[in-house]
Amino acid sequence: MKIGFGIIGYGYWGPNVVRNLQKLERSRVAAICDGSEKARQRAARDNPGVRLLSDAAELIASPDVDVVAVITPVWTHFELAQAALEAGKHVFVEKPFTSTVEQGQRLIELAARKRRHIMVDHTFLFTGAVRKISELLRDGTLGRLFYYDSTRVNLGLFQHDVNVLWDLAPHDLSIMAHLIGRPPQAVVATGQHHLNGHADVAYLTAYYPDNVIAHINVNWLSPVKVRTTLIGGEKKMVVWNDLEADEKVKVYDKGVDVGNGQGIYQLLVSYRSGDMWAPRVEPSEALTTELNYFLDCLERDEAPHNGGEAGLEVVRMLAAADQSLCQRGQLVEL
Amino acid sequence: MKIGFGIIGYGYWGPNVVRNLQKLERSRVAAICDGSEKARQRAARDNPGVRLLSDAAELIASPDVDVVAVITPVWTHFELAQAALEAGKHVFVEKPFTSTVEQGQRLIELAARKRRHIMVDHTFLFTGAVRKISELLRDGTLGRLFYYDSTRVNLGLFQHDVNVLWDLAPHDLSIMAHLIGRPPQAVVATGQHHLNGHADVAYLTAYYPDNVIAHINVNWLSPVKVRTTLIGGEKKMVVWNDLEADEKVKVYDKGVDVGNGQGIYQLLVSYRSGDMWAPRVEPSEALTTELNYFLDCLERDEAPHNGGEAGLEVVRMLAAADQSLCQRGQLVEL
Amino acid sequence: MKIGFGIIGYGYWGPNVVRNLQKLERSRVAAICDGSEKARQRAARDNPGVRLLSDAAELIASPDVDVVAVITPVWTHFELAQAALEAGKHVFVEKPFTSTVEQGQRLIELAARKRRHIMVDHTFLFTGAVRKISELLRDGTLGRLFYYDSTRVNLGLFQHDVNVLWDLAPHDLSIMAHLIGRPPQAVVATGQHHLNGHADVAYLTAYYPDNVIAHINVNWLSPVKVRTTLIGGEKKMVVWNDLEADEKVKVYDKGVDVGNGQGIYQLLVSYRSGDMWAPRVEPSEALTTELNYFLDCLERDEAPHNGGEAGLEVVRMLAAADQSLCQRGQLVEL
């Protein structure tokens, strides 16, 4: 029997989740809920026959809903996810997981108590590009990791309730957690607001053990869209340009070899400059892969790797970054 | 009569200074000094007939030397410039000006006392690109400045005596001072070292009055060379890609208009998306323009805008950034 | 009352036509016909409630069908369009119009006799890019036209019934007719086949009056997708890169000025190198604009500019190119 999903929120991203769930063999969309009549009209036109609701409580209470997908603004996540878990439903929730660390912790505890699963929608982890980079790190191709440096800027969709870090940084924070595999030790964030009280330009540095450093440049006021990440390893280095149609991931056999220098100014550094290689990247839609993986987890009653804990780590970093940002770059230990 | 230059240092950059001075009508190269015999041999081959010295003191003392050009590592600048000024010579000195703020201050005082001029070689200020951007800011085309955000990364020439900030950031620091026109209030720097004790990856944020923010990303471990700066104004935004052969400067008629919102979540932001325009950028060699300007200054006995004070501001920011870097992003007020 | 469309062919392009007709206020889709059951199933899923047919004759005979849209392989166009016109329907037909010049002529005559309209789906004419370039030519910005040079290559969808010219060149041929505004005098085509009997690589030169020349490079065996057209005018030159997200059309203030030379080898040519300018290009969907224009034409009973004659000119050039190709570049006068 198909697993029934109830979708709360039919704005920008909700239709993609619905479209994928309808397409997959093991899932079906039992109901869609949105407070806006216009959104419900769109949902009706796109999905003839699906039950439409304006009250989230009604959706959560529906017996044919096994999983509640919370695709709403972040400040509503906690309450909706909590209600869904209390009602014994699994939860698929948009990133960032929650508005505060405490909310995230409470949802994790509640899910454990109710023996239900949470998946936080860190979609990028399921792209061909991130999966390929992850593979290159894990199989030793890149060697020891030196740094992760992402630029994610464009003329932004201004949000009223969050700053540019909460809007754009969760992508990189979830990817960093996935690739680096260890929690950061401390965060420094700087930035500035120009239009309303929320920062529209921000820079985040995260310090990790063993001299690994990560940096994220996010900006809602850039005239051009950039989605480029440099990943430096001891053996090889990667440039990931997510805007390229093909060749999103380029692996450079370039680097620095340090020898034994003699004398005080004699650091022997030699440069390697070899081939570049753009491995084929799986072009399938990340959201499809992610939802399929969620269905696997539900069938096997296993926690997904992008569950509550992964979501919480991102929220913890966002909260630390906010604190640092307010104090103009004050180091916040984690 | 031509102005005589004595050049100290014939490594990577010295030959360019010599070539330009030989080409200009108002200057001549009286002598070249380098401690390395190999460098002197190169100088002899490139400049038949020019006097070659191994002792800087001898060059400084030469009566046919009116200006001493100090094109040596930063830690030697103070001593050589001091000796030159003491001997009554003008000084052209490579950037960064000095190793410490105090050294810079003492050279400025000495030059004033001796009524001699110092020019710090902030070459980028004389490129067609920076001159065009400066013009667009000053004539109001860009509107109020929001941010300056530069990425300057490549597989670097490791320096033994300085970190990546001292190597790569002076370019942007001098440009920022020139474009923003006001001193920064505070600096935050983060970074990491991976090969020797010096940071090879670093990020610098500078806070300016009126919510202007600047950021510099410098990296010696990048597999690709990037020289891209975003400059956001209220009316228009600029992308300056210095690696483009043509179209280095692109001006985007893109931006955000903020209206009067009603209600709590109703910030009315509308996006403008208009033409893009790449003004023709003067292709002449920046160093030629700069040296010509120095000769003008010397003839008129006027201080250049890239004199000791401009050099000192860059050193002050580098020193502050170093201090912040050591304390993992501690805010350093200026 | 809405104008009723009957769509024949629900393969790759048909769904786009249907989606647009459903969206527009003045049109509705009365029926969709496709011989393949799989295609009909897709059509049913995408368009609940729309009548589905497997027999084109039945669709053409339907009283609620005012316009027949023929979105099928080129070798079927003539027969279907003829039947539709005979039945008193207007015709919207995929490019290329027909397989032969004679077929095109007969359809034009039939439409005239029946007082019905034909629109050939030269979609590219309705893109923001082509409309902008057309405007720049017509308002004199570019000056006298020198050449049109298009590269349209990729790893191709091999067609079984046509060669690469019939597949890819109609786009450029229709654009050339639109921009140049005069018929070509002669055509030369070269090319080669490598996999089956149809040319998969081809080059077409068209000679126009007043030294205007056009060239099209089409290729099904290119590892990269290229959609770049250079358009040279006496005053300004255009690079149109259709794969760019923004800045599809770039106008260069570059050119050559010829003066009066003295002596035999003294052609005085001077180069201009000025600004580049990327005008904002209307991003709306070309097919929507085109169908809206067709509805205008039908309402006003006016022939569209991309009617049978425009379609015939493209077919005439394709036929001439085929003839030239067979004779390895033999000039074919038109």
Next chain:
Amino acid sequence: MKIGFGIIGYGYWGPNVVRNLQKLERSRVAAICDGSEKARQRAARDNPGVRLLSDAAELIASPDVDVVAVITPVWTHFELAQAALEAGKHVFVEKPFTSTVEQGQRLIELAARKRRHIMVDHTFLFTGAVRKISELLRDGTLGRLFYYDSTRVNLGLFQHDVNVLWDLAPHDLSIMAHLIGRPPQAVVATGQHHLNGHADVAYLTAYYPDNVIAHINVNWLSPVKVRTTLIGGEKKMVVWNDLEADEKVKVYDKGVDVGNGQGIYQLLVSYRSGDMWAPRVEPSEALTTELNYFLDCLERDEAPHNGGEAGLEVVRMLAAADQSLCQRGQLVEL
């Protein structure tokens, strides 16, 4: 003892030849000849101590000149090279070799009679990029060659004595001869002139045995500089972009596999889309490599592969292309 070179022509390219010959251990520049006093002044400044002449005959007669380098306009090549060979000198001659096929043939015969060597300066054959592509063809990586397609356009230095084919196409013609390894069967050229009587836009197709086809697009009126060549093989395909600083040569594991279709419309074509790979390309200066190779040939008394015959093949194709161009694409068999 060093081999003595006499250089005739010190315009744009001559200085590069001189600089390289001075740098190499086995060669020296005995004399430089140029009819223009300005050019001789430049030569004197660049090469203190070298003998300067205004009379080519005097240079050719000099006993310390073993090789005469003819770096002059093409219409002077024959006379100068003939005189040099008659005087018993070897000849290094700029491309294109001669103005006519007959001239080339006579020089080849004369060199054979005099037992002297001719090298035609097909510099591109000695670039890292062409050597790498050649290697990929010869070792079977690319599989059977399908096509060579080059675009070589820019805002051109108008020549008074030749058209754009003679100016820009020799690069590709020499590379094609080198890579394809067999003479073409026929040539088709089209083009147009807009400013003076010489074609400034031209397109050349060359037919080779076994369905290999080559195409060259040359243009002096392009607003942008393009140097891109697609090379299609049965197994892999290459994009060579000579304007890229790194990654000039990209090898795509993309292609088309043809299976056995059933039925008339059932050509089974499947697409491969795999990795892309940019092999490291030797960055050393091509002219240095070429001159070193010439010195090897002279020492061993061996004919260079880019000798008179290679030069003649290029001239033969240019002459055929000119003939075809005049007749608007008439096929010229070779």
